[in-house]
Amino acid sequence: MNSPTGQDSLEAEALEDTATIVRLYAVTDGRTRARHHLSLHTVLGPGRRPPRPGLSEESARIVELCGQRHRPLAELAGVLALPVTAVSVLVSDLIDAQALALPIPDRRSAGSDLQLLQAISAGLRRRHPNATAKAG
Amino acid sequence: MTQFPPPANRAIAKLVIAGGFGVGKTTAIGSVSDITPLRTEEVLTTQSTATDSLHGIEDKTTTTVACDYGRVGWDDPDPVELYLFGTPGQPRFWSFWHDLCEGALGAVVLADTRRLESSFPAADFFEQRRLPFVIAINRFPGTETRTLPEIREAFDVDEQVPLMFCDARNADSVAGVLLTLVQHITRITSAHSTLLDA
Ligand SMILES: Nc1nc2c(ncn2[C@@H]2O[C@H](COP(=O)(O)OP(=O)(O)OP(=O)(O)O)[C@@H](O)[C@H]2O)c(=O)[nH]1
Numbered sequence: 001m002n003s004p005t006g007q008d009s010l011e012a013e014a015l016e017d018t019a020t021i022v023r024l025y026a027v028t029d030g031r032t033r034a035r036h037h038l039s040l041h042t043v044l045g046p047g048r049r050p051p052r053p054g055l056s057e058e059s060a061r062i063v064e065l066c067g068q069r070h071r072p073l074a075e076l077a078g079v080l081a082l083p084v085t086a087v088s089v090l091v092s093d094l095i096d097a098q099a100l101a102l103p104i105p106d107r108r109s110a111g112s113d114l115q116l117l118q119a120i121s122a123g124l125r126r127r128h129p130n131a132t133a134k135a136g
Numbered sequence: 137m138t139q140f141p142p143p144a145n146r147a148i149a150k151l152v153i154a155g156g157f158g159v160g161k162t163t164a165i166g167s168v169s170d171i172t173p174l175r176t177e178e179v180l181t182t183q184s185t186a187t188d189s190l191h192g193i194e195d196k197t198t199t200t201v202a203c204d205y206g207r208v209g210w211d212d213p214d215p216v217e218l219y220l221f222g223t224p225g226q227p228r229f230w231s232f233w234h235d236l237c238e239g240a241l242g243a244v245v246l247a248d249t250r251r252l253e254s255s256f257p258a259a260d261f262f263e264q265r266r267l268p269f270v271i272a273i274n275r276f277p278g279t280e281t282r283t284l285p286e287i288r289e290a291f292d293v294d295e296q297v298p299l300m301f302c303d304a305r306n307a308d309s310v311a312g313v314l315l316t317l318v319q320h321i322t323r324i325t326s327a328h329s330t331l332l333d334a
Pocket residue numbers: 001156157158159160161162163164224225274275276277302303304305
């Protein structure tokens with residue numbers, strides 16, 4: 001990772017940002033706003049319909065990735081090396097086309113929160129029998 | 137790429153790992169994650185100010201921020217998919233930090249004794265947001281030894297906030313930090329529901 005040491009690296013950083021933004025506009029046809037509210041952790045799965053032919057390379061890849069397993073938006077953005085906003089726009093289109101679906105309800109009640117916490121503890125302990133929590 | 141069946145029945149949980157630059161956030165996530173941590177980028181629109189503009193090249197109105205993303209999942213005893221989000225030190229971009237923390241159960245503030253103060257803003261942020269958090273000190277070899285009470289005093293956080301040493305490269309050690317966090321959240325959540333029931 002490069003550390004910003006002077007003006008040169010600042011310029012390089014600005015150029016890098018510009019390149020990222022150009023890429024963003026290229027894949028979304030200039031759109032920067034998604035129609036669906038999607039969080040970084042919003043999970044996406046395959047939809048009911050096959051993607052229409054002529055899908056962009058990025059969108060086809062998103063459908064493929066979500067067909068392999070459910071993945072959150074952050075994972076899609078990371079794998080595709082595209083900004084989250086760009087992926088949100090593409091994902092929104094795919095949801096509308098029913099090529100992707102939101103398989104998991106996003107809300108939890110307080111009661112099930114405790115159950116979830118217990119499930120995390122139990123799973124972590126099973127995976128890491130030598131791990132110790134700090135008492136207190 | 138390994139093909140997994142869609143883990144449709146796993147409950148989703150999200151935790152955040154924050155701290156100053158170079159304290160070991162990516163290493164910590166990688167230690168427990170099923171996948172190599174991914175870098176996720178977001179483009180933010182910022183107000184262009186005099187200090188932000190780079191001597192006339194352009195008025196910088198957008199900035200790229202990045203976070204780490206990792207995940208660990210299991211089906212026994214109960215199916216869970218745990219998402220880990222890592223974020224660098226300064227909550228300069230509040231909207232991004234809020235997005236990152238949205239839906240999170242809790243957070244780890246990772247710190248390093250060489251530059252403890254670089255992790256203070258993260259602790260302040262979670263305290264203000266009332267997101268349960270623990271502080272884990274990633275011990276680098278040859279660094280000055282400071283006791284936990286000294287470190288607690290420096291952070292100036294509530295007595296209830298768990299504070300411990302860890303080794304970001306060691307999976308069991310990181311899992312211990314996560315367990316401590318989950319227990320801490322459990323205590324807070326149960327106290328809340330007891331209050332509500334009363
Ligand atoms: N000796 C030692 N080295 C560590 C430890 N944790 C991380 N490192 C090293 O310290 C460096 C920084 O670790 P990272 O995990 O990249 O830290 P980070 O917090 O993600 O850094 P930024 O994303 O740049 O803010 C890497 O070279 C790691 O290999 C540790 O516990 N002990």
